[in-house]
Amino acid sequence: MFRGKILAMFFALIWAGSVLAAGPDLEKASQLMKEGKAGQAYALLLPYEFEMAGNVRYDYLLGIAALDSGNPAKATFVLERVLSLDPNHAGARLDMARAYYQLGNLERAKKEFTILLGMNPPALARTTIHRYLAAIASREKARQTGLKGYIEGVWGHDDNINNAASQSQIAVPAFGNLLFTLNPTSRKTGDGYFGVNAGMQYDHRFNPDLGVHAGASTRNRSYFTNSAFNSQILDESVALGFGPDDNEIRTGIAMEQYDMGSARFMNMDGVTVSWRHAMGPSDLIDTGAQFFAYRFPAASLAINGFNQETLSAGWVHVTGSGKGMTFASIFAGQQQATNGRADGNSTLAGIRTGAQYTLRQNLDFFASLGIMSNQYDKQNAAFLATRHDTLYDASMGLDWHLNEAWSLSPRIDVTRNQSDIVIYRFDMTDVSLVLHRDFR
Structure with a gap:
């Protein structure tokens, strides 16, 4: 009976390891973000960071999930990884700028938004960027x-x-x-x-x-x-x-x-x-x-x-x-x-x-x-x-x-x-x- 318990534990550990090895369900995480459930998406993705860091799609999803669940500092670290691999990733740069804005680092946020304007973003994104830049100018004047x-x-x-x-x-x-x-x-x-x-x-x-x-x-x-x-x-x-x-x-x-x-x-x-x-x-x-x-x-x-x-x-x-x-x-x-x-x-x-x-x-x-x-x-x-x-x-x-x-x-x-x-x-x-x- 004791031997049977040891074998059961052994196979359970193998099964758990295989689940982690399979990686996170990125489609599910993406769907959770679309439904406004950033906290759930963050909880789903975070346990795999050690194995998945450097995967651009994973890092971007983890970064925006961290940002929208109230972890802007974590978001900056993760999104930096995305930009180091893909400097032209406009979405990552926009969300990086948002994260710095939330942290109160207006100078860095302004720098990221300005870089984005030079990347000729779509009209909707350009409007968002100008809105943030106006808010930064207002806060800088107040400061x-x-x-x-x-x-x-x-x-x-x-x-x-x-x-x-x-x-x-x-x-x-x-x-x-x-x-x-x-x-x-x-x-x-x-x-x-x-x-x-x-x-x-x-x-x-x-x-x-x-x-x-x-x-x-x-x-x-x-x-x-x-x-x-x-x-x-x-x-x-x-x-x-x-x-x-x-x-x-x-x-x-x-x-x-x-x-x-x-x-x-x-x-x-x-x-x-x-x-x-x-x-x-x-x-x-x-x-x-x-x-x-x-x-x-x-x-x-x-x-x-x-x-x-x-x-x-x-x-x-x-x-x-x-x-x-x-x-x-x-x-x-x-x-x-x-x-x-x-x-x-x-x-x-x-x-x-x-x-x-x-x-x-x-x-x-x-x-x-x-x-x-x-x-x-x-x-x-x-x-x-x-x-x-x-x-x-x-x-x-x-x-x-x-x-x-x-x-x-x-x-x-x-x-x-x-x-x-x-x-x-x-x-x-x-x-x-x-x-x-x-x-x-």
Whole structure:
């Protein structure tokens, strides 16, 4: 009986393989497309892509099925195969142009439509092409100047509002490991909070290869019982952009003012240079260099001032279905103490990765993870050790889109700092709910 089951499974596998080997039913797929059932046609064709890629008829059907079932990124990949084999395939070029239009890559869509006009298409196709070109011109004009903004309310609880160690006493080696009791404000303290955040972004293109980008945002947090730690952060930036949207170099300045309680805690000013390049409809690379000066106005904190230079590189990928997005970035740099910081200069490096995925039409899931190492070069006089910190942070949550303008986002953020010096070790968990409103 056991032998009989093995034989049955063997023949079933052979039968299944022969079905795949037979290839997809292209006539059925074509009929499904004519009936407006692109999703069914896509499901029928996709399992055979590995075996059938390079077959012009199959690739064209798969490409238009992907496009008409809401997968324009996938469509561009497949239709590129068609055009590489048959550059004069007018249908593939038209649908390629439509796919880029849906993806918002207006420059590439315009290029494909213009090539089509030079191929002397039939009157009906020519009318369609002109309609798309008029829509692209309208969208390009609207994109020459854009102003958008947001406002959001935040409610949450942070179990370590001062990023402090949890111990109430610490041993100090410079004093023979004598135990010192920490002031309550220097120990881990939790509290609930509410806040209001807002921001705006202005973009203007003088021509396709020159633009200006300016933005400002504010983040405000008020704690229920520990008002001394209330914070107000204001960020401003302005940059010139050189090149088209999909291959742009930006150079500009950025500033931040950070108030805690009723006093200024920190000022940051700096310059930035970045290069963003689209490597197709689904991938983007972003590299940059930054120089920032951090200064602490209070006399008791001024010793902590430093300058920081960093280099960074990142990559963003959108899945073929358009429902998912992943990103990864790396950075490295150094800090130069400007006023005798206790731990001296430092070198830093880190990575960050994350993803976002559409669970359903109005619900997205997101998550990210970051790690940063910071190695200092001066022995701390009090703790008789050279400081080395490793900071870990993780976030995840949901974006529930109530409509085109409003969204509600529950999220959790966890941070842990490991350090050779006990006073710098801390962990923090922040749970919040964000009500967000976009303005465009």
